[in-house]
Amino acid sequence: MVSVDPPLPNKVRNQPGISGELIGHVQPGENVLVVDGPRCADGYTWWFVRSLADLEGWTVEGDAEGYWLVHPISAWYDLSEPLKSQGTKTYDLRELKISADLALVSEITGGYNPLATPMPRPQTEETPPPDDPRWSDSGSTNYAAHSIYGVSGMLGWYNWIWVYELEDPLSRYYLNNMSYNDCTEALRKNLESPAIEAEYLKPFCGVSGGIPLLFKAGIKPIQFTGGKGVRYFIASANYQTVDHLEYRFQGLSDDGRYYISGFLRPLLHPYIIKNQLFGGDFGWLLEWREGQYEEAQATYDEFNARIEEMLNAGVVTLYPALEFLDAMMASIEIK
Numbered sequence: 001m002v003s004v005d006p007p008l009p010n011k012v013r014n015q016p017g018i019s020g021e022l023i024g025h026v027q028p029g030e031n032v033l034v035v036d037g038p039r040c041a042d043g044y045t046w047w048f049v050r051s052l053a054d055l056e057g058w059t060v061e062g063d064a065e066g067y068w069l070v071h072p073i074s075a076w077y078d079l080s081e082p083l084k085s086q087g088t089k090t091y092d093l094r095e096l097k098i099s100a101d102l103a104l105v106s107e108i109t110g111g112y113n114p115l116a117t118p119m120p121r122p123q124t125e126e127t128p129p130p131d132d133p134r135w136s137d138s139g140s141t142n143y144a145a146h147s148i149y150g151v152s153g154m155l156g157w158y159n160w161i162w163v164y165e166l167e168d169p170l171s172r173y174y175l176n177n178m179s180y181n182d183c184t185e186a187l188r189k190n191l192e193s194p195a196i197e198a199e200y201l202k203p204f205c206g207v208s209g210g211i212p213l214l215f216k217a218g219i220k221p222i223q224f225t226g227g228k229g230v231r232y233f234i235a236s237a238n239y240q241t242v243d244h245l246e247y248r249f250q251g252l253s254d255d256g257r258y259y260i261s262g263f264l265r266p267l268l269h270p271y272i273i274k275n276q277l278f279g280g281d282f283g284w285l286l287e288w289r290e291g292q293y294e295e296a297q298a299t300y301d302e303f304n305a306r307i308e309e310m311l312n313a314g315v316v317t318l319y320p321a322l323e324f325l326d327a328m329m330a331s332i333e334i335k
Contacts, residue, residue: 110149226334
C-alpha cells in the first residue's frame, strides 16, 4: 500500500530509474500488486507494480527517511488445486430445476414446508421451546411457505438453497420476521435499478438469524431462466480479520411467485491468517491482547478494507472458483 504518511503519491515509470518515462501515479492509501523486482537504480530500490486500476510500471520503495510502500499483504493461505469439471447433474426440484458440476456438488435434497402459524417464544429460560421442528428463536421466517434444499459436496457444512413462496401476503409477512418491511421487494427494486447497490442488499432476507458483517463485496447480477438475481460475498465480523467468505445468491422469479436464497460456504482465498494473531504480532498486524486492543483493531480494519477493495477489483483468487458457483445459479430454470 502506498504510505499515507506523508500523504504523497508514488510516481510510476516505464523503467527503473529516474530517467524512465513518467506514466502515472499511485495515490496514498492505494493498493498495488508487486509483479517484479527489486531492481536498483539511481540509489533507489524499484518494484514493478500493478494498481487495481491496471496501471503498470516501476515505482520506488522509499528513501533514507522511510518506506513509501508499506504494510505488505502476503498470500499466507495455500489453496487446494483448482476444481476440474466432472460434468453436470440436473436436479428437478419442486419449484425449479438447477444444474451443478459434479466436482462441486454431489447431491441437492430437501422438502417443502407449507405456510404455518408461528409458535410463541418461551417467556423464561426455564420454559422449553415449542415442540415444533420449525421453531426458531431467530424469528418467524421458517413459518413462511418455502422449500429448503441442502447442498452436499466439496463445500462445507452450511450450504442451503431456500425457495420462498411470495404470492400469499402472510407468507411474505413471516418471511420478514412478522414485519411489513418487505426485503424481497427491496431486492426487486435493486435488481431493476441500473446498478445494484450493496447498501440495499439484505443478506439475511429469508434466513433465520444472521451474523455481524464486515462487508459485502463482489456484486454480480446473474440472469437465469424465468428470473434474475445477484451474487455477492459477505465476510463475518465474528473474525478480527477476514477468514473465509460466504457466497450469497438472492433471486426473484419474473412472475413474482418465488424468492430464491442461496447460502454457500466456505469460500477460501490466499489471505486467511487463521490463528497467527493470537501468538504475537504478525508483521504490521498487531496481536489481539490487553493493552493494544484499539491499535490492533485499527490494523484489522485496514486489512479488511483492503481485502474488500481487492475483491471488488476481482484480483483475489478464490476456492472454489466462482465459475462453478455462478454457473449453478445461472442454470436455474423456474417451472
